[in-house]
Amino acid sequence: MPEPTRSEVLNEISASIARLSNLPESEITEGQLLVVDLKLDSLAIYELVVDLEERFGMQISNEDAEGLETVGEAVDYVLMRLSAAQ
Amino acid sequence: MTMNEILVYQSIFGEGASEMDDQKSHVNDLLLEIFENILVTEQKALRRGSFSDLSIAEMHTLEGIGLYDAHTMSETAARLEITTGTLTVAVDKLVRKGYVERLRDEADRRIVRVKLTRKGKLAYRLHTKFHTLLVERLLLPLDETGKKTLIRTLETIDGFVREQYRRYNITED
Numbered sequence: 001m002p003e004p005t006r007s008e009v010l011n012e013i014s015a016s017i018a019r020l021s022n023l024p025e026s027e028i029t030e031g032q033l034l035v036v037d038l039k040l041d042s043l044a045i046y047e048l049v050v051d052l053e054e055r056f057g058m059q060i061s062n063e064d065a066e067g068l069e070t071v072g073e074a075v076d077y078v079l080m081r082l083s084a085a086q
Numbered sequence: 087m088t089m090n091e092i093l094v095y096q097s098i099f100g101e102g103a104s105e106m107d108d109q110k111s112h113v114n115d116l117l118l119e120i121f122e123n124i125l126v127t128e129q130k131a132l133r134r135g136s137f138s139d140l141s142i143a144e145m146h147t148l149e150g151i152g153l154y155d156a157h158t159m160s161e162t163a164a165r166l167e168i169t170t171g172t173l174t175v176a177v178d179k180l181v182r183k184g185y186v187e188r189l190r191d192e193a194d195r196r197i198v199r200v201k202l203t204r205k206g207k208l209a210y211r212l213h214t215k216f217h218t219l220l221v222e223r224l225l226l227p228l229d230e231t232g233k234k235t236l237i238r239t240l241e242t243i244d245g246f247v248r249e250q251y252r253r254y255n256i257t258e259d
Contacts, residue, residue, distance in 0.1 A: 043136055046211040050204055059154055062214050 003086065004056075009078050013071060016051040020044045030072035038071075052078060058085070117243075124220070131216055137209040139183055147176045148185060148202060148210050156189055156199040185209060 004012075010030065018025040021038050034040045040048065049065045052058070052074075058081050068074045106114060129142050140148075150166035151157070157165070163173040177200055180186040185206035191197035202210060225233055 042215060043208060043212060046208050049211070050207055062211055062218065065211075066215075 003082050006075060006079060009056075009075050010071070012055055013048070013052070013074050013078070016048050017071065020047055028071060030070065030075065032071050033069055034071065034074070035069075048074070056082060058082070128213075128216065132213075135212065137205075137212065140185070140209060144176065144180060144183075144185070145209065145213050147173070147180060148206055149213070151186065151200055151202055151206075153202065153207060153210055156201040158191075158197055158199055162200055180206070 011025075014025045014028040017023070017028050017034075017038055017040070020040060021044070023038065028038070032038055034045060034048075045065055045068075046062075049060045053060055056078055058078075060077075060081075064077065068077055125142060128145075132138065132140055132142065132145060137145075147166065151162055159170050159173055159177070163170045166173065168176075177186055177188070181188060184203055187201055187203050189199045189201055191199060225236075228236060
């Protein structure tokens, strides 16, 4: 299966965050902070993590999840993990 | 403590175990308080959170099942050091509450595996975070030497308690 592009990963993450935060997907940008700007609490962050695990077939530790501060960092993380698995 | 309990206690810990000076008594109180308070705090944290229908025992069953694996009932029971009968009762309740699912093994339909659902995974992760925060707070005021001393002390306590646990189990058998 071809590796997803940055924009495909961003779309997946934005869709998940939109569902969790009740914000329109179009308002979610890479620079936004997950906790401060998007008001995601611990449970919502873990919901996002489980979405990413299911969508991209990877295992993400709590420690890694807590290190993700912005939407862009989450995108970078998924791309890095996918690339390392190739 | 009854006389019989004192005799059992002394057979495990040695004579003189029931006589405590102030320092030993303080250590004893601290150990009991820490053990009790961690359990009570875990339970209270669960009750106030998003998974208030879970007991601590059920949360520990989720931990025994594991975040990603789909182990058989007997493997999971062994990991939790309980009987498969006890695990079956616990899993039945967790399935009803939506935290666990049973899966038939693809290769051998007689084998049943247990796995966390999405809800189970979320509860597991939040509970792990609770423990992580607890340890972080505990280590926060300590420098590297203090951390190493704490770890060494805890390892000694753990080794000692495990040894008593084994002896107690043999006595029971």
